Amino acid sequence: MIEFKKITKEYPNGICAVKDVDLYVQKGEFVFILGSSGAGKSTLLKLITREESPTSGSLIVNNMDVLSLKNRQIPYFRRTMGIVFQDFRLISKMNIFDNVAFAMRVTGASERAVRSRVPYVLGLVDLTDKENSRPNELSGGEQQRVGLARALVNNPDLLIADEPTGNVDPSLSFEIVELLNKINNQGTTVLMVTHEHGLVGKFNKRVVEIENGQMVSDSCDEQLASGA
Numbered sequence: 001m002i003e004f005k006k007i008t009k010e011y012p013n014g015i016c017a018v019k020d021v022d023l024y025v026q027k028g029e030f031v032f033i034l035g036s037s038g039a040g041k042s043t044l045l046k047l048i049t050r051e052e053s054p055t056s057g058s059l060i061v062n063n064m065d066v067l068s069l070k071n072r073q074i075p076y077f078r079r080t081m082g083i084v085f086q087d088f089r090l091i092s093k094m095n096i097f098d099n100v101a102f103a104m105r106v107t108g109a110s111e112r113a114v115r116s117r118v119p120y121v122l123g124l125v126d127l128t129d130k131e132n133s134r135p136n137e138l139s140g141g142e143q144q145r146v147g148l149a150r151a152l153v154n155n156p157d158l159l160i161a162d163e164p165t166g167n168v169d170p171s172l173s174f175e176i177v178e179l180l181n182k183i184n185n186q187g188t189t190v191l192m193v194t195h196e197h198g199l200v201g202k203f204n205k206r207v208v209e210i211e212n213g214q215m216v217s218d219s220c221d222e223q224l225a226s227g228a
Helices: 043-050 071-078 096-105 111-124 141-153 172-186 219-226
Strands: 003-012 016-027 030-034 055-061 081-084 157-164 189-194 206-212 212-218
Touching: 003 043, 003 189, 003 219, 016 043, 030 043, 030 111, 030 157, 043 055, 043 157, 043 189, 055 081, 096 111, 096 141, 096 212, 111 141, 157 172, 172 189, 212 219
Parallel strands: 030 189, 030 206, 081 157, 157 189
Antiparallel strands: 003 016, 003 055, 206 212
């Protein structure tokens, strides 16, 4: 669950990246955050993950008051979510199994838990036969699926996908979103940031559009207004 109330983020140089945003995402929802480059999408994500703090407003994520978190609490807070990056961020010297396992090992998980969980999530993203491969032996689409597996391995309540189709062939973009949809159907809340209007239109999901740091439309509100 995510709740923005009158959130504004203004940087010291005077740029207002997010302005007066109200947004409520329920547990189990799949929401596209749509907007062009510079619209404020990345800042919105940084606020959710507490990489940035808002200038004003209140923010609740996974039932935690993000603004009241102490620095020592932030790493534990971030473990309640999985993050998929546009640039994959895989460790080149590790094989695929260990890339995914790394996310568990840094939390102190036992090797028994690692050996049980990692094959399961690799199966979810159809990479069971690639666990001994290195990242440079995989296609861009396969690397992004490793990123998805890594984000899922700690069974997060919330999955944030930051332009996950940005570095894959357009023909694979649909496949990536289908995987996110599959994950969402298992109960994980999914928030996907994108600028691809055409891709969003292929899925019947809630779409929140951002322009110049402000919410300009929310398909959930539009459906309520139409009585759908």
